Amino acid sequence: MSRAVAFVQARTTSSRLPGKVMESIGGCSSIVFIVQRLRRARTLDDIVFVTSDDPTDDELADTVSQVGFAFSEVR
DSSP: OOOOOEEOOOOOOOSSSSSSSSSSEEEEEEHHHHOOOOTTTTTTTTTEEOOOOOGGGGGHHHHHHHTTTOOOOOO
């Protein structure tokens, strides 16, 4: 049996718009908005959040953790 998994790749060090995943959309950060929308998908079995281990992404990781994502650092 196959599983449908969404991988959400995000980082805060974009060259064109740094921090865009933390920008507000409708009162919450865009990364939280994306996660909330993905959780509504009936055909997804899992959502995996992927980011760097760079200290600049710590706030992003904290934000994602606050909305219920548990993750571990992979190198």
